Amino acid sequence: xxxxLSPLEVYNLLPKTNCGKCGEKNCLSFxxxxxxxxxxxxxxxPLVEEAQYKExxxxxxxxxxxxxxxxxxxxxxxxxxxxxEYVMYRHELTYRRPTAIAIDVSDDxxxxxxxxxxxxxxxxxYPYIGKQLKLDLIAxxxxxxxPARFSEVVKTVxxxxxxxxxxxxxxxxxxxxxxAEMSGDKPLLYAATKDNWRRMAELALAYDCPLxxxxxxxxxMLKSLVKTMLECxxxxxxxxxxxxxxxxxxxxLVNFTMIRKAVxxxxxxxxxxxxxxxxxxxxxxxxxxxxxxxxxxxxAGMLIVRYADILIMHSLDGWVLLPLVMLRDNIYTDPxxxxxxxxxxxxxxxxxxxxxxxxxxxxALTYYxxxxxxxxxxxxxxxxxxxxxxxxxxxxxxxxxxxxxxxAEALKESGVEKLVKHRYLIIPGRxxxxxxxxxxxxxxTVLVGPLDxxxxxxxxxxxxxxxxxxxxxxxxx
Amino acid sequence: MVIGATEPEGGxxxxxxxAGGAETLPFYTFEGLNPRPVLALEVYDCVEPLPxxxxxxxxxxxSNPVEWARLVDRLEPDLVNLNVRSISPTVLDxxxxxxxxxxxxxxxxxxxxxxxxxxxxxxxxxxxxxxxxFLRLVAETFKxxxxxxxxxxxxxxxxxxxxxxxxxHNVLAKTNMDVNQAIRLNExxxxxxLTLERIVVDVTTGALGYGVEYTLSTMERFRIRGLKGDRMAxxxxxxxxxxxxxxxxxxxxxxxxxxxxxxxxxxAGLMAGADIVSMLHPESLEKVRQFIDEFxxxxx
Numbered sequence: 001x002x003x004x005l006s007p008l009e010v011y012n013l014l015p016k017t018n019c020g021k022c023g024e025k026n027c028l029s030f031x032x033x034x035x036x037x038x039x040x041x042x043x044x045x046p047l048v049e050e051a052q053y054k055e056x057x058x059x060x061x062x063x064x065x066x067x068x069x070x071x072x073x074x075x076x077x078x079x080x081x082x083x084x085e086y087v088m089y090r091h092e093l094t095y096r097r098p099t100a101i102a103i104d105v106s107d108d109x110x111x112x113x114x115x116x117x118x119x120x121x122x123x124x125x126y127p128y129i130g131k132q133l134k135l136d137l138i139a140x141x142x143x144x145x146x147p148a149r150f151s152e153v154v155k156t157v158x159x160x161x162x163x164x165x166x167x168x169x170x171x172x173x174x175x176x177x178x179x180a181e182m183s184g185d186k187p188l189l190y191a192a193t194k195d196n197w198r199r200m201a202e203l204a205l206a207y208d209c210p211l212x213x214x215x216x217x218x219x220x221m222l223k224s225l226v227k228t229m230l231e232c233x234x235x236x237x238x239x240x241x242x243x244x245x246x247x248x249x250x251x252x253l254v255n256f257t258m259i260r261k262a263v264x265x266x267x268x269x270x271x272x273x274x275x276x277x278x279x280x281x282x283x284x285x286x287x288x289x290x291x292x293x294x295x296x297x298x299x300a301g302m303l304i305v306r307y308a309d310i311l312i313m314h315s316l317d318g319w320v321l322l323p324l325v326m327l328r329d330n331i332y333t334d335p336x337x338x339x340x341x342x343x344x345x346x347x348x349x350x351x352x353x354x355x356x357x358x359x360x361x362x363x364a365l366t367y368y369x370x371x372x373x374x375x376x377x378x379x380x381x382x383x384x385x386x387x388x389x390x391x392x393x394x395x396x397x398x399x400x401x402x403x404x405x406x407x408a409e410a411l412k413e414s415g416v417e418k419l420v421k422h423r424y425l426i427i428p429g430r431x432x433x434x435x436x437x438x439x440x441x442x443x444x445t446v447l448v449g450p451l452d453x454x455x456x457x458x459x460x461x462x463x464x465x466x467x468x469x470x471x472x473x474x475x476x477x
Numbered sequence: 478m479v480i481g482a483t484e485p486e487g488g489x490x491x492x493x494x495x496a497g498g499a500e501t502l503p504f505y506t507f508e509g510l511n512p513r514p515v516l517a518l519e520v521y522d523c524v525e526p527l528p529x530x531x532x533x534x535x536x537x538x539x540s541n542p543v544e545w546a547r548l549v550d551r552l553e554p555d556l557v558n559l560n561v562r563s564i565s566p567t568v569l570d571x572x573x574x575x576x577x578x579x580x581x582x583x584x585x586x587x588x589x590x591x592x593x594x595x596x597x598x599x600x601x602x603x604x605x606x607x608x609x610x611f612l613r614l615v616a617e618t619f620k621x622x623x624x625x626x627x628x629x630x631x632x633x634x635x636x637x638x639x640x641x642x643x644x645x646h647n648v649l650a651k652t653n654m655d656v657n658q659a660i661r662l663n664e665x666x667x668x669x670x671l672t673l674e675r676i677v678v679d680v681t682t683g684a685l686g687y688g689v690e691y692t693l694s695t696m697e698r699f700r701i702r703g704l705k706g707d708r709m710a711x712x713x714x715x716x717x718x719x720x721x722x723x724x725x726x727x728x729x730x731x732x733x734x735x736x737x738x739x740x741x742x743x744x745a746g747l748m749a750g751a752d753i754v755s756m757l758h759p760e761s762l763e764k765v766r767q768f769i770d771e772f773x774x775x776x777x
């Protein structure tokens with residue numbers, strides 16, 4: 001596993017010519033970045049292209065191979081990567097491929113309903129620190145068992161979205177009917193079981209698609225099926241250890257946990273594949289829809305933190321999905337680097353010499369929150385981003401990463417004093433205890449802003465625009 | 478850790494609650510069973526305007542912590558968490574001595590074990606000093622109740638530790654999201670004479686989308702170190718799921734989003750090793766309790 005690899009071990013397999021084609025200064029620094037999983041080995045083009053390195057390339061690929069295999073689900077140019085994990089806990093290195101979320105449509109739904117659901121999945125998006133949190137796949141489920149109906153539904157889905165698919169049926173004939181509609185793509189096939197494995201294996205081989213191996217609550221059977229599938233020549237497998245809600249929660253969690261433990265602590269290669277969770281299982285049987293949504297949400301949340309690489313879900317409500325996509329994004333954030341933005345002076349709108357000057361920290365979440373609040377209020381201003389090593393205002397003040405001296409230094413370096421004619425600096429409310437020190441260190445007059453940046457427009461209205469503070473011009477203290 | 482003391486033990490609680498005592502990683506039921514996690518419900522002695530979704534539950538009690546405590550008592554949490562932030566100069570600037578009356582009244586309003594916290598996120602320069610004065614008074618006045626009091630922080634822990642030690646209380650030790658800081662604070666508290674089973678570790682909870690991943694990883698690392706034999710990492714952990722209710726996403730969100738945010742974060746906190754989960758929304762308390770009920774625990 002990569003985390004126990006030494007850069008030297010990797011370096012020995014590189015060309016050692018320091019040619020720089022990978023963008024690094026030398027082979028050793030490329031080796032270090034490889035071990036940290038920051039670059040793909042293919043960036044070293046000589047290694048891939050020249051015959052003399054072929055053996056080393058193969059060795060290196062093997063050395064860097066993740067214990068959980070990476071599996072690709074492909075539709076046209078859209079690819080969903082699942083698995084590819086190197087560690088059991090994110091703090092041991094980082095998690096890599098965020099749990100993919102598939103929303104189901106079934107072949108007993110009307111054409112209109114299918115189109116509507118697919119549209120909702122496609123359009124789901126939540127802006128978060130400069131990116132969009134999205135759903136990843138559509139899972140088309142056969143419940144009628146009719147191949148013709150299935151192929152029709154797959155076609156409807158394909159017409160309405162470019163998202164990759166999971167095709168779900170235990171009948172190989174039904175899956176085949178669906179596959180016929182998607183030549184060249186690689187949907188995930190669900191699923192091979194102890195009863196249908198031979199024909200499923202043939203189908204997956206014939207269409208070169210990744211295949212789910214399913215043995216609900218039976219890890220021994222799961223492992224034996226994997227062995228059989230590998231012997232058939234399949235490589236891209238996904239494991240379904242079974243997902244059960246209610247009183248089945250403990251077993252579900254035990255199965256997911258024990259599989260990953262076997263991979264990372266005992267080196268069990270047969271279980272080194274992505275895991276599929278199906279929170280949709282809570283919808284089996286009766287009960288209130290509202291309760292099902294709750295259950296589906298916490299089951300999905302539990303599996304996102306406990307090793308699921310792909311989830312099949314039914315609920316499409318924003319209130320169920322938003323906490324999940326947020327949790328997923330957070331868990332899969334690289335713990336080695338603070339989420340930060342480049343420090344410096346940012347112009348918002350069209351600031352001029354009378355515009356307010358505010359500062360915030362370079363923690364990405366703080367920065368995006370503050371800047372989007374200012375932008376949406378259409379306030380022309382200068383936003384100075386002070387390097388706090390990626391900490392929020394509160395943590396940075398407490399941890400002395402945000403000090404009056406740092407603010408003074410950033411203010412000076414930004415050159416903003418040449419851009420405005422006043423000398424007022426608006427500081428975050430949570431940095432209020434530094435106000436005196438900042439005045440001393442900068443010579444600027446400090447205005448303590450609101451605790452939450454959503455209060456900035458009101459604050460500026462009262463404290464900046466009404467009194468027309470800038471008219472006094474430069475007011476050195 | 479034991480929180481609360483019954484009359485024969487010198488307190489006035491109807492029962493005591495035990496927190497901590499994990500012997501395996503969280504939810505590793507195939508290796509052994511851990512004790513059932515403790516669910517706390519929060520009462521504030523004063524709040525900034527509560528979000529509308531919380532007003533649905535607490536409208537009639539927001540300005541009266543005693544009535545609030547009675548309401549919370551009926552929702553049957555294991556533990557009541559009374560937060561007293563009126564003592565901050567930036568909030569109400571109430572004197573710590575005066576604030577004791579609220580603690581006294583809440584102790585009478587519920588017979589459940591009690592946790593008393595001061596200002597959890599100090600902003601004003603005097604907040605820390607106020608906390609110390611308040612917590613010392615609480616510890617002395619309610620000697621024998623075996624409360625959980627805090628926060629003790631790396632900057633200010635001596636007063637709380639001494640007062641808790643002298644009067645038989647437990648301490649909430651709060652640090653940034655950093656496992657080494659948490660362990661260091663435990664060392665400092667132990668040097669003051671507290672034993673590890675009298676310290677609850679709060680590594681600061683980030684809400685979903687607001688740094689929860691740092692909280693979860695810090696908790697996981699702390700628990701793993703504790704189970705591997707690092708003595709100073711053997712305290713129970715607390716997770717404040719309620720942090721999720723004050724995020725901006727919920728201000729204009731769909732109805733129903735708030736409790737599910739709190740509950741899904743609570744589930745993640747439990748997975749990371751939380752021994753106590755502190756919550757605010759009655760609906761999520763119920764759902765998280767149902768979730769916990771599905772699992773086997775040591776002692777049933």
